[in-house]
Amino acid sequence: MPLNWGYSAIRAQSIAAKLRRAGLGAKRQNLPVIYLPGILGTKLYDRQQQKFIWGGAGGFFARQPYEYQNTEAQRSRILASEQLHAFTIVPGLVHTLVTAELKQVLQTALGYQEGQDLFFLGHDWRADHRQLADHLDAEIQRLKTIFGADQKIVLIGQSASNLAVRYWLRHTSAENRETIAKWYSFGPPWQGTFHALSMMETGYYAATRYLHGFSPDDIAGYPSAYQLLPANPNVIDIHGQPLKDFDIYNPQCWQEYQIGPYRTSGGDISSQCQRVRDRLGQHLHQAKEFAASIAGVSQLEHAVPQVWYLSDNNQAVKAAVYHRQRWYLQAKNILRDIPQLASQTLAAGDDHLPLNGLLDHRCGPIVRDPNHQPWGTSYIYVSQARTHRALINHTPNLQSLAFDLAVEREKSI
Template sequence: MRNILPNKNLLPCSKLLKSSIRFFFLLVLLSCRQSVPDRLTKNQVIPLKTDNKPVVFVPGIKGSKLEDQQGNLRWLDAKASLNFTNPDLRLMGDSYDLKPVGAIDRITAIPYLIDVAVYGPWLIKMSQQEGIDFYVFSYDWRKKNLATRDQLLQFLEEISKKYQKKPILIGHSMGGMLSLSTINLKPNLVDKVIYVGVPFRGGIGYMKDLHVGNATGLNAKIQGPCRIAKYETVYGFFPRLHTWDSKDIVVDSMGKTIELDLYNAKTWKENTLGFYANDCKPEELPSENELQTILDNSVKFRESLTPTKALLKAKIPTLVVHGKNLPVRKAMTLLDNKRIQTPSAKIWDLEIAPKEMGDGSVSYANSLPPEGILYKSIFTENEHSLMLNDPLIQEQVLEFIP
């Protein structure tokens, strides 16, 4: 039976992988990309077994490749990670409308020496499974989460029309947050869901990226505080005050909790947080009103993670992958200005603050789904970005899928 699918964004990853890994990476780039299907292209016709199990994978933040309108890869290649190039990824100008073109498989500078397998082993494993049609939902991880959530919802609806079975949804990190937000809207859309290293309850970890920067390989600038200041996603990792989100994320030099509302733009300015602590170009920064709009949308996204009655009633079979063998930053610390002889600007430290155990990025406590969701937990010792490359996790995921 032959089926017309809405463009190549809905083509499952090919099973023809055994002949060449190079062919696989090319195939991922060409056929596992995602955007909202806007028309049917009759030349995109492939054989499809409607009784196969559709599995949809949603990568985490920075896990999708992005290219510009000319087809140039902006995120991510070895040259950029080695700081030989510095492509513009600011959410402005001609870099605003970048296209997602599949999940990042691996970054190779020198084969076998400088070679980071990002999602590669996981993508290969899943694409080789008989009876499974494996899809990657890639997205522009700089843009508003609620808009991406709506795209994922439409993507799943299009997939569902082609199969006899509901799709199985797998989300890593922010991809898991998007997955929960999606099934909260339409619980009966999926058969099962798998969450991997998901910061359901938020955390302070991304403050390092926004405040002092977090290098990508040897490149400290490509995702520096000034470059990501206007991103509409990164602020949604922080906990809300007085909710089921994580607590005690800001402390003073004595370890006493300080309550800061990180969803109030004035908090960032008054406390010299994020881009306010950096010497950025004016055009790179959101105004206070623009920042507040970003924060308001981020709060709405976090609110969308609170389970609805319909979701709890659906009792979707759920598997959660955690780590709890690596330290994770629990809080940021306000240093004593007098002791360190600084001016009036507040000085924050993200290294001496308390730690808790997790996967290196998300603490175990914050990876627990919201109350009311029933789930089975499994554990890996792999760090956050490589959790799905653990062969034992892959086997347990495959056992859960049937």
């Protein structure tokens, strides 16, 4: 068993011991939890090929059909119901833990059991986030039939899935909103992220670029990727001046500035790239509609108690740079090639999300002390998690979640 599994078990036991010392570790009836994974967080199983096309080591060594088709045939072919708790790179030797550590903490410290009072809401993360909102609504109704109409439910959202939660809260009934005891939001991209555009430029490779992964055209075909774009992006040239007439929702702008499926001009393009170009206008229109539906602040979601988990332990891109048909969308490239623009383009964050933009409409006070937090209330915990992906596994965040859930459990008695 890899060492990280052992470390995870020891950490869970340590958090459980701290809960007991605080008088919060007694056995209680837990509030049911629905966990909504973010991008890449659910396994994808191809019923026709009878294998996982995402979620296992096999995808590294053979090209997988990652192209997304929003058709009834593909929706029935691809199953997206199993949570990616751990990603196996080398079976028995190298595992990347995704939500396994969170699951272990909730089991060890609070007695949660997956499938009994801890539910992971699998979904095809390539699809429109409004589909996830529909799945959440159906899951809420399902749990009401199991636990009773008056049962309070906890939501935990990871990264992009929080956008679907916000959309759901703004469009669901007052009765459903009252069902939510609390909403824990890990790395919510309220204002989008330039990382979505970066992935359309370079693709995503879970292990190494020498092995297979998601190509730029794969990602540029996902409606969810467009819904993660900054709705009001700050884009400048090499002199620090705003690009004139830049509109991220205008397909002609993508062609003019060679974005995404237009990152290469001239010559032959693949049939997949052509299909992405053909659907670009539709994707951008849907993304603009979605961005408008979750923009700003609404009392509909702020009526629900919340905790946001953020980090400022890294550099995140707050302004993109375009120069000589090249985009600068990552902090490391800006610092290497155009350091004179660093102060104008970079800000403290978790490497995907600048912290300052996330605090425009805060849900509560900002807290930085891992041991003194206003348990049972709404607040924002800013930790030193290494990266955006590490937010869900960062020890102080897991301890905070366990303590706050324990307090919410006591309040419900």
